[in-house]
Amino acid sequence: MSVSENAIDLRNVRKCYKGFELKNINLSLPKGTILGLVGENGAGKTTIIKRIMNVISGDGGDICVLGEQNDSPKFQAVKEEIGVVLDEAYFPEVLTAKQVGVVMKHTYRRWDGDCYSCFLQKLDLPPNKPFKDYSRGMKMKLAIAVALSHQPKLLLLDEATSGLDPMVRDEILEIFNDFTRDESHSILISSHIVSDLEKICDYIAFLQKGELVLCEEKDRLLEAYGIARMTQEELNQLPPEAVAGKKSNPYGVEALVRKDRIPASIQTERTTLETIILFLAKGGERA
Amino acid sequence: MKGLLVKDFYTMLRQMKLYLLFILVLSILPNMSLSGLAVVYAAMLPITALAYDERSKWDSLAATMPYSSTDMVLSKYILGYLGVAASCVLTFLIELITGLIKHVPFSAEQGVAILFVGCAGWILLAVNLPFMFWLGVEKGRAVYFVLIALTVFLGMMSGPQAQKLVELSNISVNAILGAVVAASILMNAVSIWISASLYRNKPR
Numbered sequence: 001m002s003v004s005e006n007a008i009d010l011r012n013v014r015k016c017y018k019g020f021e022l023k024n025i026n027l028s029l030p031k032g033t034i035l036g037l038v039g040e041n042g043a044g045k046t047t048i049i050k051r052i053m054n055v056i057s058g059d060g061g062d063i064c065v066l067g068e069q070n071d072s073p074k075f076q077a078v079k080e081e082i083g084v085v086l087d088e089a090y091f092p093e094v095l096t097a098k099q100v101g102v103v104m105k106h107t108y109r110r111w112d113g114d115c116y117s118c119f120l121q122k123l124d125l126p127p128n129k130p131f132k133d134y135s136r137g138m139k140m141k142l143a144i145a146v147a148l149s150h151q152p153k154l155l156l157l158d159e160a161t162s163g164l165d166p167m168v169r170d171e172i173l174e175i176f177n178d179f180t181r182d183e184s185h186s187i188l189i190s191s192h193i194v195s196d197l198e199k200i201c202d203y204i205a206f207l208q209k210g211e212l213v214l215c216e217e218k219d220r221l222l223e224a225y226g227i228a229r230m231t232q233e234e235l236n237q238l239p240p241e242a243v244a245g246k247k248s249n250p251y252g253v254e255a256l257v258r259k260d261r262i263p264a265s266i267q268t269e270r271t272t273l274e275t276i277i278l279f280l281a282k283g284g285e286r287a
Numbered sequence: 288m289k290g291l292l293v294k295d296f297y298t299m300l301r302q303m304k305l306y307l308l309f310i311l312v313l314s315i316l317p318n319m320s321l322s323g324l325a326v327v328y329a330a331m332l333p334i335t336a337l338a339y340d341e342r343s344k345w346d347s348l349a350a351t352m353p354y355s356s357t358d359m360v361l362s363k364y365i366l367g368y369l370g371v372a373a374s375c376v377l378t379f380l381i382e383l384i385t386g387l388i389k390h391v392p393f394s395a396e397q398g399v400a401i402l403f404v405g406c407a408g409w410i411l412l413a414v415n416l417p418f419m420f421w422l423g424v425e426k427g428r429a430v431y432f433v434l435i436a437l438t439v440f441l442g443m444m445s446g447p448q449a450q451k452l453v454e455l456s457n458i459s460v461n462a463i464l465g466a467v468v469a470a471s472i473l474m475n476a477v478s479i480w481i482s483a484s485l486y487r488n489k490p491r
Binding site: 082107 | 289290291293294297298300301339340342343344345347348350351352353354355
């Protein structure tokens with residue numbers, strides 16, 4: 001896929017902290033799609049989002065966002081086209097949603113006040129209540145409303161749905177889905193709630209301890225893996241590369257297997273993204 | 288950058304009301320150096336704004352918006368400049384009104400004194416703000432109070448001698464005022480450059 005067809009391109013991106021290293025990340029987000037970043041706490045998801053926005057400096061690699069290198073002076077203008085929701089909404093606590101709207105009107109050239117008011121109404125956010133009196137869910141909803149109200153082409157969402165109740169989460173995910181109906185719009189979303197990602201993502205990237213373990217089209221991933229239940233002896237006869245993870249119990253072994261690498265005689269069950277991620281995270285250690 | 292100033296305005300609205308009350312109370316007290324206190328208070332506005340930013344981690348969010356490091360730094364300087372300028376205008380108006388009430392006309396000396404104090408406020412901002420961006424609000428505020436104490440101490444120690452020296456040297460007050468204005472502009476230009484460099488390299 002050529003660079004121009006991607007909203008984000010990460011090439012050999014590295015970032016070193018004391019006790020943590022983001023190792024040579026290569027990742028692309030095709031335009032018009034949603035990429036979900038999954039990983040445990042401290043896996044590097046937030047670091048990747050901060051590197052993409054050039055909020056933190058890097059220790060190597062190239063990042064291209066909406067056709068512009070993120071360390072070039074032109075990237076400042078590209079930020080107009082990016083809506084960001086961080087793990088918490090960092091608005092000054094004395095501001096009301098209405099005042100946040102005024103601040104953003106003077107921040108983004110393409111700020112759409114009507115669109116913002118609609119989101120406030122839709123997400124049930126009181127416009128004149130100080131931010132400090134909002135619940136965590138309301139704070140995140142406000143951050144999402146702001147991110148969507150300046151006609152962005154790209155959304156970067158870091159745990160944007162955490163702290164929201166299932167009904168609101170569903171509503172928000174629907175908004176994200178609507179956003180990518182325009183094929184020039186793309187979303188990079190990190191979340192612990194894998195079921196949310198399964199609902200909306202086209203691609204899934206799994207990070208573990210700063211390394212990109214996999215980046216695959218979601219449907220291909222779900223198609224490629226299956227759950228097989230068998231005895232330990234049967235498992236031992238499978239080629240090692242066919243088994244992505246296993247879980248032993250008193251009745252046998254439950255294994256995540258690559259369907260194309262096992263004999264056709266072995267029956268597999270359809271699996272979920274959450275199960276795949278759990279098995280991959282624990283690997284063979286999960287006994 | 289206008290957005291940043293609007294944000295600071297909303298954040299500081301309560302402080303500004305308190306500030307107005309403070310100035311009005313001071314203006315009715317006899318023998319108070321109104322302009323000096325007003326400017327010291329106004330020069331603290333950027334510190335308070337930075338404290339709010341620090342508490343809400345606004346910088347992390349603003350870094351994802353179309354703001355440069357220079358915008359972030361410059362907005363705090365502008366807030367300080369506006370605060371000091373507003374203090375000078377307010378002091379002028381209060382002294383004018385109290386003069387009218389007491390049937391004492393507003394003198395040119397009073398006007399020059401307000402301008403001197405205004406410049407001193409700008410110099411205070413120029414010296415203090417790099418410390419705020421370098422050390423953070425808590426330590427930066429301590430530096431601010433040390434600077435104030437030092438200025439008052441030096442003023443008390445050398446004030447009369449300086450006044451005598453000016454009288455003997457035949458240098459006009461206007462020339463001194465011009466030099467102070469030039470010094471405050473130069474110091475602020477250097478200060479903004481230092482603050483922007485410090486802010487850019489701040490770990491996030």
